[in-house]
Amino acid sequence: MKQFSAMKQTTVALLMMMGSWMTTTAQDIAVSQEEMVVEYYAVPSPEEILSYIHNNEITYTPKLMNSPTNSDKYQTSKERLVAFGMYLADMAYAGSFEQSGTALRYFEVTERSGKSMNLFPAEIEGLVERMLNNMNRIDSINNIYDELYLMVIANLHDTDRFGEYALISAGGFIEALYLALNSSDSDLKEDGFRMRVWDQKMILDQLKSMFNKYLNETQKAQVMKDFEGVFAAFDEFAKSPQATTSNKRDDGAMVLGAAPAKAKAVNPIENIHQEINLLRAKWVRE
Amino acid sequence: MKTIFTRLILLSALLLAGGLPQVKAQSCRGYDKRCESAPKHFEASSLTRSVTVRKARKTVINQVFYGDREYFVSVCGHRRLGKIHFRLISDDEDQMVLYDNAVDNFKETQLFVIQNTMKVKLELSAPHYFDDRNAECAGVQIHYHRSDR
Numbered sequence: 001m002k003q004f005s006a007m008k009q010t011t012v013a014l015l016m017m018m019g020s021w022m023t024t025t026a027q028d029i030a031v032s033q034e035e036m037v038v039e040y041y042a043v044p045s046p047e048e049i050l051s052y053i054h055n056n057e058i059t060y061t062p063k064l065m066n067s068p069t070n071s072d073k074y075q076t077s078k079e080r081l082v083a084f085g086m087y088l089a090d091m092a093y094a095g096s097f098e099q100s101g102t103a104l105r106y107f108e109v110t111e112r113s114g115k116s117m118n119l120f121p122a123e124i125e126g127l128v129e130r131m132l133n134n135m136n137r138i139d140s141i142n143n144i145y146d147e148l149y150l151m152v153i154a155n156l157h158d159t160d161r162f163g164e165y166a167l168i169s170a171g172g173f174i175e176a177l178y179l180a181l182n183s184s185d186s187d188l189k190e191d192g193f194r195m196r197v198w199d200q201k202m203i204l205d206q207l208k209s210m211f212n213k214y215l216n217e218t219q220k221a222q223v224m225k226d227f228e229g230v231f232a233a234f235d236e237f238a239k240s241p242q243a244t245t246s247n248k249r250d251d252g253a254m255v256l257g258a259a260p261a262k263a264k265a266v267n268p269i270e271n272i273h274q275e276i277n278l279l280r281a282k283w284v285r286e
Numbered sequence: 287m288k289t290i291f292t293r294l295i296l297l298s299a300l301l302l303a304g305g306l307p308q309v310k311a312q313s314c315r316g317y318d319k320r321c322e323s324a325p326k327h328f329e330a331s332s333l334t335r336s337v338t339v340r341k342a343r344k345t346v347i348n349q350v351f352y353g354d355r356e357y358f359v360s361v362c363g364h365r366r367l368g369k370i371h372f373r374l375i376s377d378d379e380d381q382m383v384l385y386d387n388a389v390d391n392f393k394e395t396q397l398f399v400i401q402n403t404m405k406v407k408l409e410l411s412a413p414h415y416f417d418d419r420n421a422e423c424a425g426v427q428i429h430y431h432r433s434d435r
Contacts, residue, residue: 036343044350045332048430052352121315146330153332158315199403202350206405209348244376244404246384254385256374257353257401 040157041165041210043203045149046089046172047142051096053180053196060097061183065090066175066284068109073285077117078219081164082283084113085171088149093179095142103141107131107148114152119164121155124148163219166210170223171283173203174230178280181273188273194266201234226282229275237267314338317362318425322395324358328429331357336425337410339367341418344411347426348377353402354433360395361387361410363424368414370394370424377405399433 044052066086074083091106111128114120127148134140156165177200180186187193208231211223242258249255317336337345351357363370369392374385384406387393410424 036340037346038337038343039346039348040335040337041348042333042335044352048332048352052355146332149332150330150334154315154336157335158313199352202403202405206348206350243380244378244382244384246382249399253356253397253399254374255399255401256351256384256404258404 041162041206043165043169043173043206043210045092045146046085046176047092047096047145047149049173049176049200049203050089050092050180053177053193053200054183054186055192055196057185057187057193058180058183059185060093060099061179062094062099062102064179064182065093065102065106067286068105070284070286071109071113078167078222079283080113080117081167082171082174084110084117084119085168085173086175086283087113088145088168089172089175089179092145092176095145100135100137100141103145104131104135107141107144110148117164119152119155119168121151123151127151162210163214163216166207166214167219167223169210170207170227173200173207174276174280174283177272177276181269181276188269191266194269197269197272198234198266204230204234226279230272230279233271233275236271312338312421312423314423314425317423318427321360321362321425321427323427324360324429328356328358328431331428331430333428334426336423338421339363339410339412339415339424340421341412341415344409345424347408347410348405349408349428350403350405351398351400352430353400353404355400355430356433357398357400358395358429359398359408360427360429361424362394362427363412364422366415366417366420367412367422367424369412371409371411371413372396372426373409374398375407375409377407381407 066083068087071083071087074080087106087110091103091110094100094102094106111120111124115124127144131141131144134144152168153165156162156168177197181188181197208224208227211220211227215223244256244258247255314336318334333347333349335347337347339345359372359374361370361372370387371392372387373383376382376384385396385398387396390396408426410426412422412424415422
C-alpha cells in the first residue's frame with residue numbers, strides 16, 4: 001500500500017510536470033509563430049527572360065541551341081539540373097519562333113532527363129500525350145511549355161527542393177541570355193536592348209541569394225566560382241538607386257515605377273556578353 | 287495494480303501529447319488554379335505559386351517584375367483561412383509598401399502597371415485564421431502582358 005501511494009504521488013508529479021511542459025511549449029510555438037516569415041523565390045521562366053530581352057527583335061538562330069545529343073554528357077547532379085534548365089530555354093526559344101518540330105525534340109529531352117531526376121509529378125503523362133496530339137499547333141505547344149515549367153517548379157516547391165530549383169533556374173537564365181545576346185540581329189548597341197540586358201541584374205541577385213541559401217557547400221562553391229565572371233560583369237557599373245513610387249489610376253490599376261531617369265546612354269554590355277558566352281561554353285561542354 | 291498505473295500514465299501522456307499544437311502537413315500544389323483568372327489577353331507567368339498558410343505566419347515570395355509590362359495578381363485561399371491579406375513591397379532600401387489589399391477590403395485581384403523593372407516582395411497572410419493545429423492552402427496566380435505604351 002505504501003508502495004502504491006508512492007507510485008501515485010510520483011504519477012501525479014509526473015503528470016503535473018508534463019502539463020506544465022506542454023503549456024510552455026504551446027506558448028513558445030505561439031510566440032515563434034507570431035514572428036514567423038517564410039520566404040521563397042520565384043524566378044521568371046527562361047521563356048519570360050528571353051521574350052523580355054529580345055522583344056521580338058531578333059532572328060531565330062538554331063545553331064546556337066544546346067544539341068539534345070549532348071544530354072548524355074552531363075553526369076553530376078549539378079550538371080544535369082543546369083542542363084535541364086538550358087534545354088527548357090532552348091524549347092522556349094524554338095517555340096517562340098514557331099518551330100514546333102524542334103520544340104518537340106527539346107520537350108522529349110527535358111521529359112527524359114526530368115523523369116530520371118524525379119522532377120515531375122504524375123500529371124506529366126497527360127502533358128506528354130497532349131504534346132504529341134498538338135505537334136502542329138504552336139499556340140498549344142507554347143501553352144504546354146508554360147504548363148510543363150510550372151509543373152516542375154510547383155513540384156519542387158511542394159517538396160522543398162529549392163536547391164534543385166536554383167540550379168535549373170541558373171541554367172535557364174544563362175541559356176536565355178546566351179540566345180538573346182547571340183541570335184542574328186541582336187542589337188547589342190541599341191539602348192533599349194542593353195537596358196533590358198542590364199535589368200537581368202535583378203534576377204542574378206535573386207539567383208545569388210538562392211545559391212547561398214539552398215545549395216550544399218560543395219555545389220555552392222562550384223556554382224559561385226562558375227558565376228564569378230558574370231557577377232563581376234554585372235557589377236561593372238554602379239547604379240544609383242531610384243525610389244519606387246506607387247500611384248492609383250482612375251481604373252483602379254496601380255502604376256509602379258521609379259522616377260524617370262534623366263536621358264543618358266545605357267552602359268555597354270560587352271563584358272556581360274563575353275562572360276555569359278564563357279560560362280555557357282563551360283556548362284555545355286561541346 | 288502496477289500495470290494499471292503504467293497504462294494510466296501512458297494513456298495520460300498520449301492524451302496530453304494529442305493536445306499539442308500539431309500542424310498538419312499537406313500538399314497545396316495546384317491550389318492557385320482556384321484563384322480568379324486574368325483577362326484573356328494576359329499570359330500565364332511562371333511566378334504563380336501555391337503555398338501552405340498557417341496561423342500568424344507570413345509568406346513572402348521574392349520576385350522581379352519586368353518594366354513595360356502589366357501584371358494581374360490574383361490571390362485566394364481555403365475558406366477556413368478567411369480573407370487573404372496581400373501586400374506588394376519594393377525590395378530595395380526603402381522597402382516601401384506599394385500596395386496593400388487591406389485598404390481595398392481585402393480585394394483578391396489587382397492590376398499593376400510596371401514602368402521599369404523592379405524587385406518586389408509579394409507578402410501573403412491570413413490575419414483572421416486562428417487555428418493552431420491545421421494549415422490550409424492558398425494560391426497566388428500571376429499573369430502578364432506587354433503594356434501598350
